[in-house]
Amino acid sequence: MRLARHLSWPITALVLLPLLGCDKPSTPTDSAANAQQGLADGRHRDRDRDDDDEDDNGTRIPFDDAEVFFEFNTTANDLGLQVFLDAEGWKKVRVSDPRGREIVQVMAQGPLSQLGITELRFESAEPSPAEVLALFRPGDYRFRGKTADGDNLVSTATLSHDFLPAPTFSPSNGQVVDPNNTVVTWNAPGAERVEVILENADLGHLFDVTVAGTITSLNVPPQFLRRGVEYKIEILAIAENGNRTIVEGTFVTRP
Numbered sequence: 001m002r003l004a005r006h007l008s009w010p011i012t013a014l015v016l017l018p019l020l021g022c023d024k025p026s027t028p029t030d031s032a033a034n035a036q037q038g039l040a041d042g043r044h045r046d047r048d049r050d051d052d053d054e055d056d057n058g059t060r061i062p063f064d065d066a067e068v069f070f071e072f073n074t075t076a077n078d079l080g081l082q083v084f085l086d087a088e089g090w091k092k093v094r095v096s097d098p099r100g101r102e103i104v105q106v107m108a109q110g111p112l113s114q115l116g117i118t119e120l121r122f123e124s125a126e127p128s129p130a131e132v133l134a135l136f137r138p139g140d141y142r143f144r145g146k147t148a149d150g151d152n153l154v155s156t157a158t159l160s161h162d163f164l165p166a167p168t169f170s171p172s173n174g175q176v177v178d179p180n181n182t183v184v185t186w187n188a189p190g191a192e193r194v195e196v197i198l199e200n201a202d203l204g205h206l207f208d209v210t211v212a213g214t215i216t217s218l219n220v221p222p223q224f225l226r227r228g229v230e231y232k233i234e235i236l237a238i239a240e241n242g243n244r245t246i247v248e249g250t251f252v253t254r255p
Contacts, residue, residue: 058151063087066143066155068095069242070136072129074166076248079129081136082122085143087153089116092146098139116148133161160241164190167235172249179225179253185217188237195236195244200229213238228255 065086072079083095083104091113095104108117124132138161145153169186171177188194191213198207198220207224225231230252237245 058146058149060152060154063143063145063153063155066157067242068141068157068159069244070132070159070161070163071123071126071236071244071246072163073126073246073248075246076126077129078126079132080126081124081132084119084121085145085155086119087145087147088118089148090118090145090153091116091148093120093153094144096142096144098137098141100142103136103141114148158241160239160243162239162241163243164188164237164239164245166245166247167191167194167237169233169235169247169249171251172233174230175251176254177251179227180222182220182222182225182251182253183217184220184233184235186235187216188213188235190239191237192240193238195234195238197232197234197236198224199232199234200226201232203229205231210238225253227253229253 063085065084067082067084069082070079071082085093091108093104093106094102096102106117106120107113126132136159138159140156140158143153143155143157147153167186167188169184171182171184184196184198186194186196193210193213194215195208195210196218199205203226205224205226207220209218211218230250232248232250234246234248239245
C-alpha cells in the first residue's frame, strides 16, 4: 500500500472483483503460467454486445484520461491493480478486461447523476503478485461511460505484465542523516519517471515529488525535516507502460 494514500469518491455505487489471498512469490513474473491458467474459465462472455452505455442518440467521445496499471511493492512483495479515469461530468462508467468481462461499474444516482462526476481513482486489495496477475490478463481494457448530457464515453488502455527492476536508493536501513543536508539518491534503470515519497505519519509530514527518469538525486528541503525523527522513504520507478515498481526503507535525522 502506498504511503499516506487518501482516496475520496463522490459516488453511490462501486463494484469491484474480489481478490483472494495466497502465498507470495518472489516476483510478479514468477506467475506467468498461473496467469494463463487462472483465466481459462470461459463462462464470461463479451458484454459489449449488449452494452447499454452506448446508443445512437449521443455523441461518441473519448475520456480525458483512462489508465490501468499495476503497482508492485518489492519490499512487501505484494501487487495491486490501479485504475484512473477522468472525463467531464459522467454519470456512469464501466471497465471491461480484454475478454469483455466487466471488472468495475460506477453509477451516480439522484442529484449526482444530473451534476455528473469527473475523476475516479482506486486500487485493489494487494495479495500475492501471482494471484493478482492471474486475475487480470495483459491486453486492452475498455472504458465505457455516459455523461450527464447523454454523450457516450469510450476509451481503451493497455495493461502490461512487464515490470521494471526494484530501484536502489540512499539513505535507507535506518541511516542517520543531517536534516540540514539530506540528499536522496537512487538508481532506477528504465524508469520514465521516478516518484520520491518521505513521510512521518505521527507528525503528519508528507513530501511527495515526481521527477523525470533521467534525474537520480533530490535535495530534501531542511524545512521539511525535524531533528531526531524517523522517516519512511519510498521510491517508485514508473515504467513507460504505467506500471510502478516500489522499494521502501527508513532513515533517521540527527538529533
